[in-house]
Amino acid sequence: MRLPLPALLALTTAAFITVLTEALPAGVLPALSHDLGVGESAAGQTVTIYAIGTALAAIPLTAATAGWRRKRLLLAGVAGFAVANTVTAVSGDYALTMVARFVAGVAAGVVWALLAGYARRLAPERLQGKAIAIVMAGIPLALSLGVPAGTFLGGAVGWRASFGVMSVLAVVLLGWIAVAVPDFPGQTGGGRIPLRRTLAVPGVAPILVVTLVFVLAHTILYTYIATFLERAGVGASVDLVLLIFGIASMVSIWVVGAHIDRRLRVLTVAGTVLVGVAAAILGVFSGDAPLVYLAVALWGLGWGGVPTLLQTAAGQAGGDAADTAQAMLVTLWNAAMAGGGVAGGLLLDHFGAGAFPVAALVLLLPVLAVVLGAREHGFAGHARYGRS
Secondary structure (H helix, E strand, O other): OOOOHHHHHHHHHHHHHHHHHHHHHHHOHHHHHHHHOOOHHHHOHHHHHHHHHHHHHHHHHHHHOOOOOHHHHHHHHHHHHHHHHHHHHHOOOHHHHHHHHHHHHHHHHHHHHHHHHHHHHHOOHHHHHHHHHHHHOHHHHHHHHHHHHHHHHHHHHOHHHHHHHHHHHHHHHHHHHHHHOOOOOOOOOOOOOOHHHHHHOOOHHHHHHHHHHHHHHHHHHHHOHHHHHHHOOOHHHHHHHHHHHHHHHHHHHHHHHHHHHHHHHHHHHHHHHHHHHHHHHHHHOOOOHHHHHHHHHHHHHHHOOHHHHHHHHHHHHHHHHHHHHHHHHHHHHHHHHHHHHHHHHHHHHHOOOOHHHHHHHHHHHHHHHHHHHOOOOOOOOOOOOOOO
């Protein structure tokens, strides 16, 4: 049995829209803050409020919609992006923009909780890892193509046009899903999500800790990357930096997709170390453009495969509680993004942009320690797919 590529690529596009909606403010932050009449740290909270919406939505919505047909739920999530991005594109009011971003985050909570499980159900067991990697490729695609393109478009004709294009893309995706993606039933006899029982499963807690801290480290730096580069004297190169980051992320997810079934633990350690090295270079050589580009490439190589690695690890460790583990991972991922937006704003206001890579590096030390310590449960040497 071959992989159903039209359906998987529709899910890839859903991941692409989710990440692009989330990350685009980082590429247009100065213009966004100017048009909305707020400071850059306040404008950075458009990422925070999005993450809060996702974090608040993932677990309760997973429980409330457990019995829904999967296709119906996916269509509802993508429709939420179309509406929220349209409002963001036309809003001139900071409060209304924040409401729209919160709604977009809720839509993301729905979509993220679906994607990995949907990919598994579309693929035969022996190809489930590859199916998840294909869907998760939407993340580096958004970073390598979407954010730089959105940043360029925002600089050329205004940031509002970038959000308008995303709305159009979401509408197109609705038709694609309706035609190409098979439907699946929801869970029967849903009941309450057993959070405590899931946390007690060996390996789940370390994966969630790594998710929380790793994403926090990444978000502190990524959300304010335009501000960091501008104050380091290479602000004119934001679109190029984001392009380098995204291309390196694509390479990363290709490597992860090829080797995750045999080397999950090694890949996770390598990703952590690469991002740490990148943060160290940015902290010391932020004014040297070639070294900044090198650091960003290493950052992308380390980070690109992380979503696939963590979702795969959670799925394999969770066993029968894998769906709940995924919902918890999505919640903590976005709680970390919210925390990163807030922490980055505080760092910017009190210590300046130079504090971003230092904070990221400090946070990555316990991440590496937990990954190394969870060798038997959580981050084992290989991935196992026991669920469909």
